[in-house]
Amino acid sequence: xxxxxxxxxxxxxxxxxxxxxxxxxxxxxxxxxxxxxxxxxxxxxxxxxxxxxxxxxxxxxxxxxxxxxxxxxxxxxxxxxxxxxxxxxxxxxxxxxxxxxxxxxxxxxxxxxxxxxxxxxxxxxxxxxxxxxxxxxxxxxxxxxxxxxxxxxxxxxxxxxxxxxxxxxxxxxxxxxxxxxxxxxxxxxxxxxxxxxxxxxxxxxxxxxxxxxxxxxxxxxxxxxxxxxxxxxxxxxxxxxxxxxxx
Numbered sequence: 001x002x003x004x005x006x007x008x009x010x011x012x013x014x015x016x017x018x019x020x021x022x023x024x025x026x027x028x029x030x031x032x033x034x035x036x037x038x039x040x041x042x043x044x045x046x047x048x049x050x051x052x053x054x055x056x057x058x059x060x061x062x063x064x065x066x067x068x069x070x071x072x073x074x075x076x077x078x079x080x081x082x083x084x085x086x087x088x089x090x091x092x093x094x095x096x097x098x099x100x101x102x103x104x105x106x107x108x109x110x111x112x113x114x115x116x117x118x119x120x121x122x123x124x125x126x127x128x129x130x131x132x133x134x135x136x137x138x139x140x141x142x143x144x145x146x147x148x149x150x151x152x153x154x155x156x157x158x159x160x161x162x163x164x165x166x167x168x169x170x171x172x173x174x175x176x177x178x179x180x181x182x183x184x185x186x187x188x189x190x191x192x193x194x195x196x197x198x199x200x201x202x203x204x205x206x207x208x209x210x211x212x213x214x215x216x217x218x219x220x221x222x223x224x225x226x227x228x229x230x231x232x233x234x235x236x237x238x239x240x241x242x243x244x245x246x247x
Contacts, residue, residue, distance in 0.1 A: 001033060001034050001035065001036045001093045001094050001126070001127065002036055002037060002038060002093050003036055003037070003038040003039065003040065003091065003092050003093050003094070004018055004022070004036045004038070004039050004040070004092065004093070004094045004095075004096060005039070005040040005041075005042060005084075005087055005091070005092035005094070005095050005096065005125075006018060006039065006040070006041045006042070006096045006098075007042050007083065007084060007087075007095055007096065007097050007108060008042070008043055008044075008083075008097060008098075008099070008100055008104075008108070009041035009042060009043050009049075009053060009078075010043055010045070010048050010052065010099065011048055011049075011051070011052025011053060011056075012041045012043075012048075012049065012052050012053020012054070012056060012057070012078060013052070013053075013056075014096065014098065015039055015040075015041030015053060015076060015078070016041075016053060016056055016057065016060065016074070016076065018036075018039045018076075018096070019039040019057075019074040019075055019076035020074065021036075022036055022037050022038060022039050022074075022075045022076070023072065023074055023075060025037050026072075026075065036093070036094065037075060038075050038076075039074075039075060039076040039077075040076070040077055040078075040079060040086075040087060040091070040092060041053050041076060041077070041078045041079070042078070042079045042080070042081050042084075042086040042087065043078075043080065043081075044080070044081065044082050045080075046080045049078050049080060053078045054078050057074060057076060057078070060074055061073040061074060083107070083108040083111070083119060084108060084109075084119040084120065084122075084123050085119075087123055089122055089123055089124050090123075090124045091123070092123060092125050093125060093126050093127065094125060094126065094127035094128070094129065095109075095120065095123070095125050095127070095128050095129070096128075096129045096130075097109070097128070097129070097130050097131075098129075098130070098131040098132075098170075099131070099133055100132060100133060101132060101133055101134060101139070102132045102134065102139045102140070102142050102143040102146075103142070105130055105132060105143060106142075106143065106146045109128065109146070109147070109151075110146060110150065110151070118151065120151070121151075125175070126174065126175050127172065127173065127174055127175070128147065128153065128172075128173045129170065129171070129172050129173075130143065130147075130170070130171050130173070131168055131169070131170040131171070132169075135166075135167040135168060135169045135201070136205070136222075137188060137205055137209075137221065137222050137225035138219045138221040138222045138225070139221075140169060140171075140188035141187070141188060141221035141222075141224060141225060142221060143171075144171075144185075144186070144187070144188055145221075147173050148173075148185055148186065149185065152176050152177075152179065152182050153173040153174060153175055153176060154173060154174050154175075154176045154182075154183055155171060155172070155173055155186040155190060155191075156172045156173065156174050157171075157172040157191055158170065158171050158172070158188070158189065158190065158191040158192050159192075160189075160192050160195055160197045160198045160201060161197065162197055162200065162201070167201050167204070169188060169189075169192075169201075171188075187224075187225065187228045188225070189201075189202070193232070193235070202229065202238055203238075203241060206229075206238065206241045206242055207241070209222055209226065209245075210244050210245075213244065213245060226242065226245050229242065230242060230245075
């Protein structure tokens with residue numbers, strides 16, 4: 001991985017943080033496939049970039065110029081553009097999309113391809129990191145369906161956090177161009193089953209979905225998530241909390 005693009009970077013804080021990491025990475029040997037040395041930050045709003053990322057970048061570079069041992073600027077470039085359109089094919093090995101709804105994310109990744117090459121395929125990226133604003137199981141499954149079922153990408157890792165009263169699940173996907181070697185579908189939480197924060201996430205959403213179920217059928221994606229949870233043989237406490245559910 002040589003380069004990362006933060007798409008929809010808004011004021012550019014994440015992109016600038018990645019650029020700081022990239023600057024440090026430039027002094028390393030590069031043997032780690034996940035080391036990157038270049039960052040792009042793109043957003044549709046020129047005002048957000050100019051008042052945020054670009055202004056902050058100038059201040060950081062001014063500070064770096066005053067350090068005798070540092071003879072470079074942050075390796076980042078901000079661009080104005082819609083979705084992935086501001087990037088050229090092969091320019092970003094990895095794409096980060098955070099702070100958006102899942103439908104907006106899929107519009108950026110898949111676009112209106114209708115059988116044609118998708119924007120992410122045109123870009124030739126190898127990795128996608130996503131963190132949607134809504135972590136409800138239904139929304140996560142819609143996102144995971146789009147990346148795994150529709151594009152054939154592989155879920156490689158997940159992280160979960162509870163910040164300011166909200167759950168955030170970050171997911172890492174890798175491109176898989178071998179149609180004959182597509183692995184099994186992985187539900188949200190595949191890599192988090194033994195995580196204490198995810199356990200609280202599951203308990204919270206089981207109670208929340210119980211209230212939804214009392215008013216009517218669950219959404220198809222929520223029902224799939226429930227069925228998946230109940231199939232976990234070593235999670236008896238989850239099953240006890242889900243006795244209210246019947247298909």
